[in-house]
Amino acid sequence: MSSHVRVRFAPSPTGFFHIGSARTALFNWLYARHTGGAFILRIEDTDEARNNPAYLQLIYDSLRWLGLNWDEGPDAGGSFGPYLQSQRGAIYQDYLEKLKATGRTYEKEGALFFRISGETQVINDAIRGPVERKEEKDFVVVRSNGTPIFHLTNVIDDIAMEVTHVIRGEDHLSNTSKHVELVKAFGAPMPIYAHLPLILKQNGPGKMSKRDQGALVEDYRKRGYFPEALDNFLALLGWSPKDDTEKMPLEEVARRFDIPGINKSNVRFDEKKLAHMNMLYLLGAPADDFLARVRAHFQLVGSAEATRALNADSAYFREIMALTQPKVKTIEEVLAYTGYFFTDEFPVDPKARDKILAKGDAAARVRELSEGLASADFSSDQSIEQAVQSIASAHNLTLSDYVHAGRLAVSGTNVGPSFYSLYRVLGKERVMQRLGAFRA
RNA sequence: GUCCCCAUCGUCUAGCCCGGUUAGGACACCACCCUUUCACGGUGAGAACAGGGGUUCGAAUCCCCUUGGGGACGCCA
Numbered sequence: 001m002s003s004h005v006r007v008r009f010a011p012s013p014t015g016f017f018h019i020g021s022a023r024t025a026l027f028n029w030l031y032a033r034h035t036g037g038a039f040i041l042r043i044e045d046t047d048e049a050r051n052n053p054a055y056l057q058l059i060y061d062s063l064r065w066l067g068l069n070w071d072e073g074p075d076a077g078g079s080f081g082p083y084l085q086s087q088r089g090a091i092y093q094d095y096l097e098k099l100k101a102t103g104r105t106y107e108k109e110g111a112l113f114f115r116i117s118g119e120t121q122v123i124n125d126a127i128r129g130p131v132e133r134k135e136e137k138d139f140v141v142v143r144s145n146g147t148p149i150f151h152l153t154n155v156i157d158d159i160a161m162e163v164t165h166v167i168r169g170e171d172h173l174s175n176t177s178k179h180v181e182l183v184k185a186f187g188a189p190m191p192i193y194a195h196l197p198l199i200l201k202q203n204g205p206g207k208m209s210k211r212d213q214g215a216l217v218e219d220y221r222k223r224g225y226f227p228e229a230l231d232n233f234l235a236l237l238g239w240s241p242k243d244d245t246e247k248m249p250l251e252e253v254a255r256r257f258d259i260p261g262i263n264k265s266n267v268r269f270d271e272k273k274l275a276h277m278n279m280l281y282l283l284g285a286p287a288d289d290f291l292a293r294v295r296a297h298f299q300l301v302g303s304a305e306a307t308r309a310l311n312a313d314s315a316y317f318r319e320i321m322a323l324t325q326p327k328v329k330t331i332e333e334v335l336a337y338t339g340y341f342f343t344d345e346f347p348v349d350p351k352a353r354d355k356i357l358a359k360g361d362a363a364a365r366v367r368e369l370s371e372g373l374a375s376a377d378f379s380s381d382q383s384i385e386q387a388v389q390s391i392a393s394a395h396n397l398t399l400s401d402y403v404h405a406g407r408l409a410v411s412g413t414n415v416g417p418s419f420y421s422l423y424r425v426l427g428k429e430r431v432m433q434r435l436g437a438f439r440a
Numbered sequence: 441g442u443c444c445c446c447a448u449c450g451u452c453u454a455g456c457c458c459g460g461u462u463a464g465g466a467c468a469c470c471a472c473c474c475u476u477u478c479a480c481g482g483u484g485a486g487a488a489c490a491g492g493g494g495u496u497c498g499a500a501u502c503c504c505c506u507u508g509g510g511g512a513c514g515c516c517a
Contacts, residue, residue, distance in 0.1 A: 012517050047516060111515050125445095133444060136513085143515040150517050174444060174512035197446080198510065207510070233452095236466095240453060244465045263453080265446050266510055273452065273467045283480075327479050337478095352477090388476095403476035415478035 005037025006164045009063075009070075010154065012044045013056035018215045019269065020169060020199050020208055022066060023234045027196060027262070028167045029068040030235065033254035040161060041073030045086045046153055062217045066227050067250060072161075080161040085153050092148045095156045095186065099141070102185050110144030114152075114182065121177040126165070126194040126259045133177040141182075151178050159188040167259075170195040170266075171207070194259050197238045200268045207266075214271045224297035224331025226285070229278040237267045247280050279329040290325045291318060297331045306335055309342045316341075319425045323417035340411040341426065344434065352414035356404045363438070365405035368395060370435040378428040381420035388420075409438035 009025040011017070032039035041063070045051045063070070072078025082088055096112075099105055104115045116135040123131045141152040148156075158166060173195045183190055201208045201215075208215050220230055228250065235253045236246060239262050248256070282290065298306040309317065320341045321334075328334055340346035356362050372391035377383040385399075388406070392399050403419045410431055416422055423431050 010517090014517075044517060050516075109515085128445070131444070136443080140515050145515080147515090149515070154517085169511090170445065171511055172517095175517095177444090195445085200510075202451085205509080236452065238452090242454070244454075246452095246466060263446095267453095268451060270451050270467070276467055279480090329479080356477095385476095398476090400476055407477065413477090417478090419476050 003035045003037045004164060005032060005035040006040060006162055007032050007037060007167055008040035008042050008158070008161065008163050010042045010044050010157075010168075011059050012047065012050075013052055013059060014047060014050040015055060016210050017055075017058050017062040017217045018208070018210045019217060019234070020215075022062065022217050022230070023199060023237060024167070024169055024196060025063060025068055026066065026231060026234050027239070027257075029070075030254050030257040031165065031167060031259065032071070033251075034257045037164070038071045038078075039068075040078070040080070040163070041070040041076070041083060042157060042161070043074055043084045043086075044150065044153065045084060046147060046150065048086075048147070051086075058218065062221075065221055066217070066231055085157065088153070088157070091160060092153060092156055095160075096142070096148070096152075099182075099185060104185055105141065111140045112142035113138045114141045114185070117181055117184075121180045123173075123176050123180060123193055125173070125176075126192050127197075127262050128173075128195060128264060131173065131176075133174065135177050135181060139178060151175065151182065155179050155182040155186070158191055159183065159186055163191055165192045165194060165259075167194045167196065170198050194262070197263055197266045199237060200266050202269045202271060208269055214269065214274075220274075222300060224293060224300075224334075225274075225278050226281040226293070229281040230274065232281075233274045233277045237269070238263050247277070275329060282329065282331070283326065285325070287318075287322060287325065291321050293331055294321055294324075294334050298335065301335060303335075305339055305342070309335065309338065312342050316425070323421050323425060327417060337416070340413070344430070344437075346412045348408075348412035349414070352408060352412070356408050356414060359404065360401055362405035362408065365397075365402050366409045366435050366438045369402055369406050369409075370432065373428075373432065373435070376428070378424055378431070381418070381424055384420045384423050406435070410434040 007028040009028045011021055011025075029039050031037070041059075043056060043059070045056070060075070070076055072080060072083065074081075074083045076083075099114070106113055106115065115138050118134075120132050120134040123133065125131050139151065140149055142148050157163075176193055176195070180190065198207045200206065201212045210216065217230070221227070231250050232246075232248060232253070235248075235250075235257070239257065241248070241253075241256045242261065285293070295310065298310050320338050324334055324338055328337055368391055369388070372394070373384075373387055376387035388399060388402050392402055404414065407416060407419055407422065408414060410426060411422070417425075426434075
């Protein structure tokens with residue numbers, strides 16, 4: 001199905017890609033996919049001083065990582081190109097001639113100004129309803145150095161690219177009266193404007209900016225977050241499916257998404273809820289997918305510990321991760337959670353040690369385990385459990401007495417996977433060696 | 441300062457348009473259960489209609505004001 005809907009995401013390559021941009025891109029993408037329309041990526045690189053090719057690449061990478069594919073754009077083609085504003089000079093010249101022909105422009109101090117109409121403009125915002133605003137003074141459309149300004153290029157491109165819906169942040173609502181004046185001056189059809197509520201920083205006043213904690217998409221990528229989780233979380237920031245569904249694959253969100261379902265009020269970013277959403281995706285991921293993401297994350301981390309883990313036997317690695325997936329909330333926890341599997345030089349958590357030592361004679365329990373397990377069968381959780389059970393019975397103690405001390409001895413911590421699975425995966429040789437080396 | 445937008449638990453929200461709900465869900469927090477630890481999971485608790493006026497038999501829901509929050513006022517985008 002296709003429709004006439006054409007939406008665009010129009011970022012500037014002047015900084016890191018942040019959550020607010022991702023949300024704007026996502027909502028445009030969702031609307032395009034919902035309607036069967038086109039999602040256009042247009043790069044607004046008219047500020048030569050602040051543009052940076054690295055940031056342009058980051059826009060592509062971030063959108064791809066989020067799974068937001070574009071139908072038209074700098075590297076995707078399309079019949080309305082070029083999609084880099086820096087390459088559209090001739091188009092702007094043509095439109096500028098039309099604008100000059102209306103008699104509404106004049107030069108002052110070397111810059112070209114646009115004369116406002118003085119009329120109150122009514123913006124029929126698809127989210128907010130009718131909004132009245134009047135421009136107070138003429139504004140610059142071409143700088144004295146000859147380069148066109150945002151308001152001009154943005155409006156011209158939306159006209160030239162036949163954009164039907166302008167979905168952007170509410171910070172642009174005040175600009176929209178300028179844009180409406182320009183669209184009218186060009187005699188072009190008015191796009192439907194939809195101004196999204198802003199994302200506010202988690203703590204303190206004001207909207208979220210690139211400098212705020214947790215504001216960069218890149219961070220979540222580096223931390224091994226599932227992009228599906230970020231998408232899902234972002235979709236729920238200002239939009240709701242109206243029933244209580246929260247976890248939804250992007251295709252489902254796209255199917256259910258519509259502009260009337262978007263809320264008007266600003267929203268506060270909540271990293272905890274994002275983390276929870278991420279956990280849901282992590283728990284639901286196929287084991288192979290989890291494994292691949294862990295490996296990719298370890299590669300990205302690149303530390304000695306990460307490299308050591310990556311160099312471990314792949315079947316061993318896989319078994320460790322099978323135990324780990326149900327226990328962690330984020331990929332970034334995995335390295336610390338599994339460190340002791342990959343080295344005998346693991347650190348001992350002093351708090352865990354004190355806690356376990358306070359409960360009983362850990363050294364004795366470990367010694368008993370070491371003796372009792374010498375002839376045990378490590379091939380299954382059950383066989384290990386049976387062995388530990390008989391050790392416990394022989395000493396008139398409980399499983400719990402052995403489990404805690406036994407875990408501390410082989411892992412240096414009191415948290416981790418199921419005790420018997422831990423021993424099975426570590427393997428008899430490592431377990432016996434570590435039990436023997438244990439000193440309370 | 442001027443203009444514009446917004447207003448339900450701490451947070452994201454359902455309910456609002458088309459007045460009658462014990463105002464529902466999720467995250468977070470707390471308690472308990474599950475349990476060999478830690479998580480997960482389960483159960484439960486606390487937690488909101490910003491305030492004031494109207495309209496109405498009846499207002500979270502409609503109207504106005506106040507307050508609060510946010511945004512814009514660039515030869516940035």
